[in-house]
Amino acid sequence: MKYEILTEVVYRHTFFPGHGYEGIRVHIPAAAARSLSQQGLLVKRLRDGFVLLYAAVHAGRPRSRDAVLEENNTLLFDLLLTDHLFYNYTQVNVQDITSSIFFFSNEAPVAAGTLHRQDYVSTQDLQAVNTLQETFFVKPFGRIALQVNGQLQPLYQIRFPARAVRWCYFLMSEGLQSLSRPAVIAANGNGYFGALRRVTLPDGREVPVFISNDPVPLGSAGNVFQLVDYFTASDDRYKVIIPALPAPETGSISNAAAALYEDGSEYAEIFLY
Structure with missing residues (x-):
C-alpha cells in the first residue's frame, strides 16, 4: 500500500544545535491507534519526531491530502521522555512534574510553525493531569492534540530552550x-x-x-x-x-x-x- 506524508512533527532543543532532539518518543494510545487504522493513517517514528502518513488508496478509492484534511479529525498522541537529564539543562520551570504534563496542539493560539504558545516551550504549555479525562498507568511527559483539517501544516516543531x-x-x-x-x-x-x-x-x-x-x-x-x-x-x-x-x-x-x-x-x- 502506498502512503503519502500528511504532516511531520520534530523535536528541537537549543542545547543540541545543528540536529534534532532525540530524548522524546511518541506513543500511540489504543484509542488513537484504532482511529488511525479506521482513517487509513499511519505513524512512522523518527529519531527526533514522527511522520503522519495517509494511505493514497483507502476503502478501495484513491484520495488526496486535501480529501483527508476535509474529514476534520482530531488525533491524540502521547509523548514519553527518555532523557533523564532533560530538566537539568532545559529552561522550563515545572513546579510539580508528577501532577502536570505538557500539552501541545496546532489549534490557535500557537507560535508559527510550532505546537506551543510561544517560540519555545514554556510553562504556558503545561496542563494539570487531573483535567484530562483518562487515568494513566504511567503518566506521559506530554500530549499532542493534532487537528487534522484544512489548516494542517506539512511540518511542526516542538522547541525547547536551554537553561541559562x-x-x-x-x-x-x-x-x-x-x-x-x-x-x-x-x-x-x-x-x-x-x-x-x-x-x-x-x-x-x-x-x-x-x-x-x-x-x-x-x-x-x-x-x-x-x-x-x-x-x-x-x-x-x-x-x-x-x-x-x-x-x-x-x-x-x-x-x-x-x-x-x-x-x-x-x-x-x-x-x-
Missing part, C-alpha cells in the same frame, strides 16, 4: 593559580565574567573563581570562553592559557562557592585543573 545559569570557573591546579593576571573572556575578546574572586572550598582550600556577570545558556555552541593571562594591568595584551574552556556538565551537582552566590540566580560550576 551563571557559569563559575574554579582555578584548581597550582599552575593556574600561579597566573599573574588571569581572566575569563569570550573567544571574540568580549568580557562576560567579573573580576577574579576567592572562595574557601568545603575541604578548606582557598581557590580563585570567575563568575559570569549574567546567565549564560547551557551548551557549547556560541559560548566559547578562554582563560587568559594579561601581560600587564595597563594594556589589553594577554596570553591564551586555555583556548576553549569546557561547558558545565549537566549531570553534576555542586555548590562549592555558595558563599558568593546571590539569591534569585542559578549557578553551574566548572573546575579547571
